[in-house]
Amino acid sequence: MRTVGVEEEFMLVAPDGTPRAVAAAVLQHAGSLEPEVGPGVEPPGGQLEKEFKREQVETSTHPCKDLSALADEIRAGRQRADTSARHAGARVAAIATMPGPVDSTLIRNHRARLIEEEFGQVARDQLTCGCHVHVEVADDDEGIVVLDHLRVWTPVLLALTTNSPFWQGEDTGYASYRSQVWGRWPTAGATPPFGDAATYHRVIDDLLRSGTILDGGMIYFNARLSPRYPTVEVRVADVCLEAEDAVLQAALVRGLAETAVDEAARGVVPVDPRAELLRVATWRAARSGVRGELLSPRTGRPAPAADVVRQLLDHVTPALTRLGDLDRVRARLEVVLARGTGADQQRAWRAEGADADGMVREAVDRTLA
Numbered sequence: 001m002r003t004v005g006v007e008e009e010f011m012l013v014a015p016d017g018t019p020r021a022v023a024a025a026v027l028q029h030a031g032s033l034e035p036e037v038g039p040g041v042e043p044p045g046g047q048l049e050k051e052f053k054r055e056q057v058e059t060s061t062h063p064c065k066d067l068s069a070l071a072d073e074i075r076a077g078r079q080r081a082d083t084s085a086r087h088a089g090a091r092v093a094a095i096a097t098m099p100g101p102v103d104s105t106l107i108r109n110h111r112a113r114l115i116e117e118e119f120g121q122v123a124r125d126q127l128t129c130g131c132h133v134h135v136e137v138a139d140d141d142e143g144i145v146v147l148d149h150l151r152v153w154t155p156v157l158l159a160l161t162t163n164s165p166f167w168q169g170e171d172t173g174y175a176s177y178r179s180q181v182w183g184r185w186p187t188a189g190a191t192p193p194f195g196d197a198a199t200y201h202r203v204i205d206d207l208l209r210s211g212t213i214l215d216g217g218m219i220y221f222n223a224r225l226s227p228r229y230p231t232v233e234v235r236v237a238d239v240c241l242e243a244e245d246a247v248l249q250a251a252l253v254r255g256l257a258e259t260a261v262d263e264a265a266r267g268v269v270p271v272d273p274r275a276e277l278l279r280v281a282t283w284r285a286a287r288s289g290v291r292g293e294l295l296s297p298r299t300g301r302p303a304p305a306a307d308v309v310r311q312l313l314d315h316v317t318p319a320l321t322r323l324g325d326l327d328r329v330r331a332r333l334e335v336v337l338a339r340g341t342g343a344d345q346q347r348a349w350r351a352e353g354a355d356a357d358g359m360v361r362e363a364v365d366r367t368l369a
Contacts (some may be wrong), residue, residue: 003063003321004254005231006074006246008239009129010092012085013364014054016230017357018323019056019098021105025088030080048081053104053127055269057081057092063136067251067325069210074243082368093360095368096129096164096178096238099346100356114214122185125344127158127179129239131161131246133253134231134359140197142261147200148193148230149260149270152297155194155221155281156312158306160333161237161249162289169356175289175343177237186212188220190278193270200225222282230256236282240367241342248332251325255316272299285339289341306337 014020015211030048030096049058059077064070098263104127106112116123137143162175174180180187187207194200207213216227222236240246263270273281283294284302288294294308295301313333320326339345349359 001065002254002257003065004070005061005063005134005251006070006076006250007052007058007060007132007134008074008246009056009095009128010078010081010367011098011127011360012057012088012090013093013360014090015361017360017364018100019055019102019104020090022085022088022090023050023054023057023107023251023265024157025093026057026081026084026090029087030084033080033084050085050107050109051109052115052123054100054107055098055104055127056086056129062133065272067247067328069241071247072249074246076209078243079367082364091364092367093363094129094163094177094239094241095346095360095363097167097181098127098167098356099169099359101169102127109215115218118214119185123360125181125184127264128181129166130178130182131237131239131249131312133234133237134229135250135254135257137230137232137253137257139230140200141224143232144197144200145264146192146222146257146260147191147225148195149263150232150234150256150271151190151193151278152271153256153312154190154234155278155285156281156297157234157249157252158236158238159260159289159294159341160252160309161240161245161341162286162338163238163241163346165343166347166350166356172348173351174286175291175341176286177292178238179236179286185218185220185224186220187218189222190201190275190282191221191223192275193272195203197225197329226245231311238342241363242369243367244332245336245341248329248336251320251329253311253315254323255319255325256314257318258314258323273297273300289336289343291340291344292307309333309337 059071164178226233290305293302
């Protein structure tokens with residue numbers, strides 16, 4: 001069974017719900033609690049890490065085979081981050097954009113300063129939190145098989161995690177405004193199929209030689225080969241308000257990877273819509289989440305979001321059955337479709353009278369539930 005791991009980015013907020021630029025203090029406290037790291041490259045997981053802005057931190061799990069173990073790691077990571085945040089007078093909130101006005105601050109880092117100098121307002125606006133899923137692959141060739149087969153389903157993965165309806169105090173009309181902000185980076189978004197690992201690496205080399213991006217860490221595709229680990233990294237999702245929704249995202253990504261490898265072994269050619277259509281599908285997912293219509297990967301036409309989500313479930317059902325994940329995934333999908341995503345919850349809090357800071361305080365409680 002291939003392993004799967006999750007990286008989550010969180011906002012650092014004061015007890016009253018306002019943003020706090022205390023990442024350095026949070027990481028210092030967390031570092032004092034971490035065991036010594038041995039020689040060699042560590043797998044994803046186990047430590048708090050810095051992000052681009054001082055108002056956020058990132059956690060990551062170890063690679064897991066069992067979804068219950070993954071859920072435990074995700075919850076433990078959230079608790080660990082909040083414990084260290086408390087020592088800096090803050091809390092962590094799993095929201096992908098701040099609901100209220102915020103003037104974010106860059107971390108004290110040479111690379112971050114270079115990015116801000118090169119990308120200007122795009123970098124200054126970049127205070128968003130995502131959820132990245134790493135799924136194990138045997139090698140780069142298998143990784144390309146996974147990338148080329150799952151690319152058509154990434155908009156549905158985004159729709160299921162939408163958690164950023166507000167920006168600078170205003171309702172944007174989007175379920176995931178994070179994805180709109182993130183899409184300003186030159187390498188962000190959907191890609192065409194690569195076909196083989198040599199083509200993928202040639203594209204990366206060409207992007208680096210363009211002089212537009214600083215390094216390979218700025219390859220911001222919706223899904224990519226991880227530059228550090230033997231994994232495919234799916235980066236399209238907002239950070240999930242609830243831990244179990246992050247588990248769902250990981251289970252679906254692993255199911256898609258298993259299905260991709262199975263299909264390739266049987267000679268099934270992946271569905272191959274143009275990248276332009278995938279960008280439209282991603283925009284549609286960001287706009288309405290699971291409340292409205294999505295573009296069906298099977299037809300390229302709009303359909304009710306619940307129908308498209310169930311198409312995804314049908315697609316991965318054989319793999320989920322073999323992995324023992326089907327019942328858990330099916331049950332959680334029905335919860336998300338009935339309850340809505342984090343974006344729906346944030347709007348419900350606003351409708352009930354919460355202001356921006358009150359929504360953040362609610363989010364802190366839900367993050368750690």
